[in-house]
Amino acid sequence: MKTPRGLEPLLDDGIIDAVIRPLKSGKEASVYLVAMGDVVRCAKVYKEANHRGFHKLAEYQEGRRSRRTRDARAMGNSSSRHGKARQEAAWKNAEVEALYRLDAAGVRVPKPHGYYDGVLVMEMVDDGAGSPAPRLNDVVATPEEARAWHTFLIGQIVRMLCAGTIHGDLSEFNVLLSGDGPVIIDLPQAVDASANNNAFRMLARDVENITAYCARSAPELRNTYFAHEMWKLYGQAALRPDTVLTGEFTFDPTEANVDEVLMQIEEARREAEIRQAGREAAEAAED
Numbered sequence: 001m002k003t004p005r006g007l008e009p010l011l012d013d014g015i016i017d018a019v020i021r022p023l024k025s026g027k028e029a030s031v032y033l034v035a036m037g038d039v040v041r042c043a044k045v046y047k048e049a050n051h052r053g054f055h056k057l058a059e060y061q062e063g064r065r066s067r068r069t070r071d072a073r074a075m076g077n078s079s080s081r082h083g084k085a086r087q088e089a090a091w092k093n094a095e096v097e098a099l100y101r102l103d104a105a106g107v108r109v110p111k112p113h114g115y116y117d118g119v120l121v122m123e124m125v126d127d128g129a130g131s132p133a134p135r136l137n138d139v140v141a142t143p144e145e146a147r148a149w150h151t152f153l154i155g156q157i158v159r160m161l162c163a164g165t166i167h168g169d170l171s172e173f174n175v176l177l178s179g180d181g182p183v184i185i186d187l188p189q190a191v192d193a194s195a196n197n198n199a200f201r202m203l204a205r206d207v208e209n210i211t212a213y214c215a216r217s218a219p220e221l222r223n224t225y226f227a228h229e230m231w232k233l234y235g236q237a238a239l240r241p242d243t244v245l246t247g248e249f250t251f252d253p254t255e256a257n258v259d260e261v262l263m264q265i266e267e268a269r270r271e272a273e274i275r276q277a278g279r280e281a282a283e284a285a286e287d
Contacts, residue, residue, distance in 0.1 A: 004032065006045035009117045016043065016121070023132060028188055033124060033132070041113060044120040046092050046188075096120055098165055098190040105163040106241065107156055108183050128179020136172040136182060136213065146217035149182055153210050154226050156184055157203070159241045161234055166191050166199055170206035172213040193234070203227050205271065225249035 003011065003019055010016045020033040023042060034043045099112040099122065111123040125133045141149065153175065160167060167174070168189040176183045193199045207227035215221040224247030232249070233239035 004030065004045060006030075006117075006119055007032065007034070007043060010034075010043070010119060010121075013116075015114070015116055016041075019043075034121070036113075036121075040124050042110065042122050042124045044095075044122065046118055046120075092118060092120075092188065094190055095186075095188040098187040101163055102160060102165060102184075102187075105159055107159045107163070108181065109187070110183060110185060125176045125178045125183045125185070127177070133176040133178045133183065136175040136177055139177055141214065141217045143218045146214040147221070150210065150214035150218070150221055153182055153184075153214075154207065154245065156182075157206060157210075157226075158230055158239065158243060158245070160184075161193055161203065161230060162239055162241045164193050166193050166196075166203050167206050168202045171209035175210075200227075200231050201267075203231060205267075209271070221247075 001019065001021065007016065007019055011019070016034040016036055018035040020035060020040065022030065023033050024031040027047070029044050029046045032043045032045065033040055035041075096112065096115045099109055099120070102109050103111055110125055113121045113123065115121070127133045136149070157167070157170070167184065167187060168191045169186065170184065174184065174186040176185055191199055191202055193203070196202075204227040211221050211224060211226070226245055226247050228249040228251075229245050229247065230239055230243075233243060
């Protein structure tokens with residue numbers, strides 16, 4: 001296999017000893033299995049900015065701050081070369097920073113092992129038998145598994161929120177099923193819960209995506225409102241990593257934004273239904 005260009009500096013510097021094989025390729029990055037001594041890890045090589053549309057990143061980048069005034073101004077001008085470079089750096093650094101922050105907060109994410117020349121090296125999440133773990137989307141859950149995974153992942157979302165972070169794109173496609181349970185991956189779009197005006201909408205969508213997946217096997221999970229419950233507690237500074245949620249929430253009809261909140265719920269559920277329809281269509285095509 002030809003060595004990917006992005007991994008050549010790591011080989012030259014002796015950071016990694018060999019590139020084993022590609023593991024995953026997506027719109028934002030390609031992931032490879034690499035050897036570091038006797039340990040197999042993952043190396044995430046981010047793709048260049050021209051492979052992504054920065055206009056789609058605005059809602060995620062809101063609230064991210066640059067310490068340098070020139071960089072802050074440049075990030076607001078995506079048409080300039082410096083602006084594009086700073087946006088690109090912010091996009092890559094967001095995942096690195098989020099991984100280290102969430103790992104320290106006890107969230108089950110791949111353990112980071114360094115960031116070199118635009119390449120993130122991290123733990124290879126295995127299936128318990130030494131092979132790379134499957135995505136949750138590739139697994140058909142029993143009702144008992146669905147309930148257990150849902151409880152665990154809601155708890156992880158709470159831990160993330162307590163650390164001031166919202167995944168922003170969480171779904172069954174961004175969760176791996178390791179030998180000891182679910183692991184959350186892909187965090188370049190992570191947002192600051194207190195500084196982003198889209199924070200609650202993204203949180204609600206994350207929760208609804210996970211709930212919709214688990215509800216395929218455990219339908220009673222559909223009638224829960226964990227995002228609203230945890231967001232209210234977060235706003236009251238009463239949310240803790242070990243907070244036990246009920247999934248119940250009473251909407252106050254006197255609040256001016258009730259209609260907007262309900263609309264956000266329906267939007268998240270429609271997105272989940274569209275994604276599920278696409279999955280079923282793909283499975284039918286394979287058959």
